[in-house]
Amino acid sequence: MKTFKLCSLAVLFDDDHEKEDLEGKQIPLVDGLIINKEEAKKNWLVEAVVDKNWRRFFEEYAEADQQFMAEVTITKKTNDPATLVCSVKSVNELSEHLSVHLDGVIVAKKDDLSDMLLKNLVKEGFSGEALYEEFKKRKKDRGQAIQGILTTAYEQVKEKGYYEAEKESENKG
Structure with missing residues (x-):
């Protein structure tokens, strides 16, 4: 630890x-x-x-x-x-x-968010210089783009059931 x-x-x-x-x-x-x-x-x-x-x-x-x-x-x-x-x-x-x-x-973490943001921009059709400029803009913003990514990450963690598995092991112990 x-x-x-x-x-x-x-x-x-x-x-x-x-x-x-x-x-x-x-x-x-x-x-x-x-x-x-x-x-x-x-x-x-x-x-x-x-x-x-x-x-x-x-x-x-x-x-x-x-x-x-x-x-x-x-x-x-x-x-x-x-x-x-x-x-x-x-x-x-x-x-x-x-x-x-x-x-x-x-x-x-910062790198995870950058990776997710870049992936989303490519899905949205950005490429070349436009991709780079939009990436810089949204990364600096940390507004709606990051909020959407965090919402997705939040849902993914909940789906993996970390807390549910933890609660089950506590109930058995």
Whole structure:
């Protein structure tokens, strides 16, 4: 296992909310860490120390056992974010803050998004210089194009059933 400092956490979207409602909802961190469990399923454990006014937000996800897509930045804020499908495992009160534990499956790193974006552009019929220019434009934008790619990645992770398999093994144990 490898442990890193968590520099930023943003909830992007989930199944129950309009994507516009949650898009890039930045969660202000007091502190945090992220552990790469180094498993085949790309599981990560996130501990985010946040202000107590976030309690209801995270408890609602925990109570509903609702997954959501999040972006995390590790080590330093200038690093590119990684995208995870997360579920809240626990919300614990500290003396002045909350400790929120998330279990996440990585779905996209910067290179993955670039590959998916390029593939989508080729499917849309772009080629040559037009492909290059559109790629640069959409990559810089990180708007609708990236949102669509992340939505697809989110659906693919859910279809693979990582969380369902995890729950079954917990129920047997």
